[in-house]
């Protein structure tokens with residue numbers, strides 16, 4: 001997979017976390033749905049449930065309360081918050097109108113929805129998962145068929161936009177290895193930010209991914225981190241190493 005074409009230089013703008021530090025406000029994750037189009041083997045969100053979205057009116061009440069308790073950034077999560085484009089857009093609009101920053105956590109499967117949020121300036125920060133190299137390894141990670149063209153489109157949209165974003169990769173053993181980091185790195189070369197995240201066995205629903213991780217895993221993680229920096233300067237490691 002070749003790197004995504006973009007002529008734009010990464011913009012070093014403030015992200016929601018910088019905003020928080022400056023303003024002393026709260027950062028709140030807001031799960032607007034329990035549904036996800038994927039079923040990642042290491043996800044904490046693994047139980048089969050009916051597809052449910054928070055009702056818009058209920059969400060608005062919750063947002064009003066969150067403003068009262070000094071919230072500065074709302075991160076829309078799920079499940080996958082962009083499964084329902086209309087709901088996500090409506091909520092982003094409401095949150096922006098109230099003067100808060102909006103972060104969206106997405107798995108990148110809905111590029112059209114993502115594009116509209118960006119074009120209408122309804123989102124300040126996007127965190128998009130890249131779960132594996134964009135080949136047959138991807139569906140091993142997601143546990144369900146995911147259209148890789150959509151993932152690629154979402155990557156292109158973010159890398160070509162002025163919106164702040166990060167790509168995130170959970171380094172699950174058996175899915176991510178050195179080769180995978182190189183391949184993903186080539187795909188997102190020059191991105192604004194790439195976060196490598198430690199696998200959390202307690203979250204996994206598949207037995208294979210529930211095994212405790214030893215020091216060797218964390219050693220490997222540091223190795224992945226060093227590799228990732230060859231492709232994305234602003235790489236960070238989210239792990240207690």
Ligand code: SF4
Nearest residue numbers: 036038039040043107
């Ligand atoms: S895309 Fe995210 S929410 Fe959906 S199953 Fe994977 S890790 Fe869980």
